[in-house]
Amino acid sequence: xxxxxxxxxxxxxxxxxxxxxxxxxxxxxxxxxxxxxxxxxxxxxxxxxxxxxxxxxxxxxxxxxxxxxxxxxxxxxxxxxxxxxxxxxxxxxxxxxxxxxxxxxxxxxxxxxxxxxxxxxxxxxxxxxxxxxxxxxxxxxxxxxxxxxxxxxxxxxxxxxxxxxxxxxxxxxxxxxx
Amino acid sequence: xxxxxxxxxxxxxxxxxxxxxxxxxxxxxxxxxxxxxxxxxxxxxxxxxxxxxxxxxxxxxxxxxxxxxxxxxxxxxxxxxxxxxxxxxxxxxxxxxxxxxxxxxxxxxxxxxxxxxxxxxxxxxxxxxxxxxxxxxxxxxxxxxxxxxxxxxxxxxxxxxxxxxxxxxxxxxxxxxxxxxxxxxxxxxxxxxxxxxxxxxxxxxxxxxxxxxxxxxxxxxxxxxxxxxxxxxxxxxxxxxxxxxxxxxxxxxxxxxxxxxxxxxxxxxxxxxxxxxxxxxxxxxxxxxxxxxxxxxxxxxxxxxxxxxxxxxxxxxxxxxxxxxxxxxxxxxxxxxxxxxxxxxxxxxxxxxxxxxxxx
Numbered sequence: 001x002x003x004x005x006x007x008x009x010x011x012x013x014x015x016x017x018x019x020x021x022x023x024x025x026x027x028x029x030x031x032x033x034x035x036x037x038x039x040x041x042x043x044x045x046x047x048x049x050x051x052x053x054x055x056x057x058x059x060x061x062x063x064x065x066x067x068x069x070x071x072x073x074x075x076x077x078x079x080x081x082x083x084x085x086x087x088x089x090x091x092x093x094x095x096x097x098x099x100x101x102x103x104x105x106x107x108x109x110x111x112x113x114x115x116x117x118x119x120x121x122x123x124x125x126x127x128x129x130x131x132x133x134x135x136x137x138x139x140x141x142x143x144x145x146x147x148x149x150x151x152x153x154x155x156x157x158x159x160x161x162x163x164x165x166x167x168x169x170x171x172x173x174x175x176x177x178x
Numbered sequence: 179x180x181x182x183x184x185x186x187x188x189x190x191x192x193x194x195x196x197x198x199x200x201x202x203x204x205x206x207x208x209x210x211x212x213x214x215x216x217x218x219x220x221x222x223x224x225x226x227x228x229x230x231x232x233x234x235x236x237x238x239x240x241x242x243x244x245x246x247x248x249x250x251x252x253x254x255x256x257x258x259x260x261x262x263x264x265x266x267x268x269x270x271x272x273x274x275x276x277x278x279x280x281x282x283x284x285x286x287x288x289x290x291x292x293x294x295x296x297x298x299x300x301x302x303x304x305x306x307x308x309x310x311x312x313x314x315x316x317x318x319x320x321x322x323x324x325x326x327x328x329x330x331x332x333x334x335x336x337x338x339x340x341x342x343x344x345x346x347x348x349x350x351x352x353x354x355x356x357x358x359x360x361x362x363x364x365x366x367x368x369x370x371x372x373x374x375x376x377x378x379x380x381x382x383x384x385x386x387x388x389x390x391x392x393x394x395x396x397x398x399x400x401x402x403x404x405x406x407x408x409x410x411x412x413x414x415x416x417x418x419x420x421x422x423x424x425x426x427x428x429x430x431x432x433x434x435x436x437x438x439x440x441x442x443x444x445x446x447x448x449x450x451x452x453x454x455x456x457x458x459x460x461x462x463x464x465x466x467x468x469x470x471x472x473x474x475x476x477x478x479x480x481x482x483x484x485x486x487x488x489x490x491x492x493x494x495x496x497x498x499x500x501x502x503x504x505x506x507x508x509x510x511x512x513x514x515x516x517x518x519x520x521x522x523x524x525x526x527x528x529x530x531x532x533x534x535x536x537x538x
Contacts, residue, residue, distance in 0.1 A: 107437030
C-alpha cells in the first residue's frame with residue numbers, strides 16, 4: 001500500500017527512477033528552463049498593467065489553469081502557490097513525501113532514491129544536480145521560510161503580476177469609493 | 179577525577195543554572211561545549227509505558243558519563259512515551275535532556291506550544307528534526323504532517339527565542355531559553371550538498387549538530403574538510419553519532435532497514451571475523467570514537483546504543499575522550515563555597531566575553 005504524501009495532490013504517483021518522466025527531463029535541462037522562466041517572469045511583469053486593466057480577479061482562474069497544466073506536465077507541480085523551482089534546481093520539492101523545502105532528509109538511500117518511495121529518486125538529489133547547472137543555482141543554499149498552506153492551489157504567476165503592480169492598481173475601485 | 183565546573187551546579191539540581199554571558203540557554207550541555215570540552219551525549223530509548231520509573235531506570239546507566247541525554251520523539255515513526263514528557267521527568271532530577279522535535283507529527287501550532295511548555299519545565303536543549311517517514315514505523319496509516327521542515331523549525335524556534343514572538347508575530351512574554359540543535363547525515367547522498375545543507379541549518383539557527391551513525395571515517399573526513407573550508411566548525415558544535423553493533427547480522431539488518439544508516443562492508447567483515455561479535459562491536463565503537471576525536475572541528479560524540487545502553491559508560495570510559503572529566507551526576511556535591519565560586523566565575527566569564535566581543 002502506498003504511503004500518502006504530506007502535501008496532497010493535484011499530483012502524480014511517485015515517479016520511478018528507471019522510467020522516463022518529464023520531471024526528470026526538466027531537471028536535466030534546468031539551465032534552459034531557468035532562462036525560459038526568467039523570460040516568463042519579465043513577460044508577466046511587462047503584461048501586468050494590461051492584466052490590471054483586464055481585471056486580476058477575472059484572470060485568476062484561467063492563469064491558474066494554464067500554470068497548473070504547464071507546470072504539472074513539466075515538474076509534477078502540486079500548486080503550493082509559492083513556487084521555489086528556481087531555488088531547487090527545477091525539481092519541485094512538493095513531490096518529496098515529507099514536503100521538505102530546504103533540502104534532503106537523512107534517509108536518502110545509497111542509490112540516491114527516496115526513503116519513503118524506494119523506486120523514486122530523491123527530489124533533493126535531483127534538485128542539487130539541477131541547481132549545479134543553473135546560473136542562479138546557489139539560491140538552493142538560502143533557507144526557505146515555512147510554507148503558507150493558505151496559498152495551496154493558487155497561482156504563483158498571479159503573485160508575480162500583483163507584485164509588479166503599484167499597490168494602488170490592485171485595490172478594487174469600489175474600495176476607494178470612486 | 180576532574181569534577182564538573184562550578185557553573186554546572188545550581189542551588190538545587192533541578193533549578194536552571196545561573197546565566198552566563200553569550201549563552202543562549204541555562205543548561206549544562208551548552209556550557210561544556212562552549213568551554214571547549216569534548217562533549218558526550220547519549221540517546222535514551224523511550225519506554226512503551228506510562229510509568230516514570232521506567233524512564234529513571236533506563237537513564238540511570240548514563241549518569242556521570244554524558245553531558246546530555248536525547249529523548250527521542252517517535253523515532254523510526256514508532257509510538258513511545260513523548261519526548262516532552264521524558265525531558266520533564268529528567269529535568270526534575272537534574273539531568274540535562276535534549277528535547278527532540280520531529281516535524282512528522284505536529285503542525286506549527288502544536289510545536290510552538292510544546293517548545294514553550296518544555297522550556298517552562300526546565301528543558302534547555304532542543305534538536306530539530308524532519309523525522310522518519312510514517313511507513314517505517316508501527317503506525318503506517320498515520321497522516322504524515324510535515325507542516326514545517328527541520329530548517330524552518332529552526333527558524334521558528336529562533337524567532338521565539340531571540341525575537342520573543344511566535345511565527346505569527348504575536349508577542350511571547352518570557353521567551354524559551356534554548357540551545358538549538360539539528361541533525362545531519364554526512365553518509366547519505368547528495369554528498370556534496372550535505373555541507374551546504376549544514377550551512378543552511380546554521381543560518382537558520384542551529385548551534386549544535388548531532389549526526390547519523392558514523393561507521394565510515396573517510397566519508398566523515400571528506401565532509402569535515404568541506405565543513406572546515408566553509409568555516410562552519412567555528413559556528414556550530416558538531417557531535418558525531420556513534421553506536422555499537424551487536425553482531426554482523428544486526429549490522430546487515432540495520433543497513434537494509436534503518437533509513438540513512440551507512441555501514442561499509444569492511445565493518446561487517448570485521449564483526450564477522452570476531453570470536454565474540456558483541457565485544458568486537460563495542461571495541462569497534464570505541465575505535466571509532468577515538469578516530470572521530472582526532473578530526474578537527476568535531477566537538478563531541480552522540481552515542482546511540484539502542485538496546486545496549488548499559489555499555490555506554492564502559493565505551494566512553496575506554497575511549498578516554500572525557501580525559502578524566504566527570505560529567506554532572508547526582509552524587510557529586512557542589513563546591514562548598516558555591517556562591518562565592520559562582521560569583522567569581524561569573525565575573526571571569528563576563529570579562530572573557532567582553533574581551534571576545536571587543537575582538538581582543
